[in-house]
Amino acid sequence: MQEHYQGKGKTNLPELATKELKLGENISSNNSLFYFYYAVLLLSRQKP
């Protein structure tokens, strides 16, 4: 999952986060990535 945006700073993060969180089983809740993606989704909500 990390390879998807490794070195690609301008990847559409909210889109990627949605995709990765849907996969679910790859990310456990004791993983930094889970919280990072979740935070990115929250931040993306405030954009018009």
Place this chain on the structure above:
Amino acid sequence: MLLLQKGETQSATVYFEEALRLNNVQLAVTRSLEELIKIHIKIKDFYQAAFQISRASHLNLNRPYLQGIFDFVEGVVDSIKKRYKDSLEKLKRVLELLSNKDHSKNCSYSQLIQDNIHLYLGYSYFCSQQYKQALLHYNKVGPPHSETPSFQYNKCLCEGILKHSEQKFAEAASTFEEAKKHMPNRV
């Protein structure tokens, strides 16, 4: 709407903090710290942004990736603390980094810094009495910073001082008058 936006940012901050607490995936930790710093830069809370940087030594980070945003924040804090020489050194280094297209392409904070750096470089040059350089950077500042009274005031002062040094005294006087209009209580 504003409250909602504030609420989302606060909730997001909690999750970024959790990613840092777990500290087990370098990429997520790096990007979480970056996002926290960006949130503070956007509200011009540079002391909090600097506090985030001070946590870096305890975290599993890709430090070279974050070096540009670290230098930017530290450069701005230096200018706030009147250490203009240090500030100029760091901010010029960031500008050089941003001119590297490969770096800017792969870096998600480059746009935010591009939007802010000329304001602080201009200010540090101005306070170092390098007025020509200051004006050069002030002319590159775009909205929303360019529309604030404090920016207009500083820019007019800079232009006025330059005109005065060129012995264009009448023009300098009218520029200083214009500065006064932007911040009447300051003069």
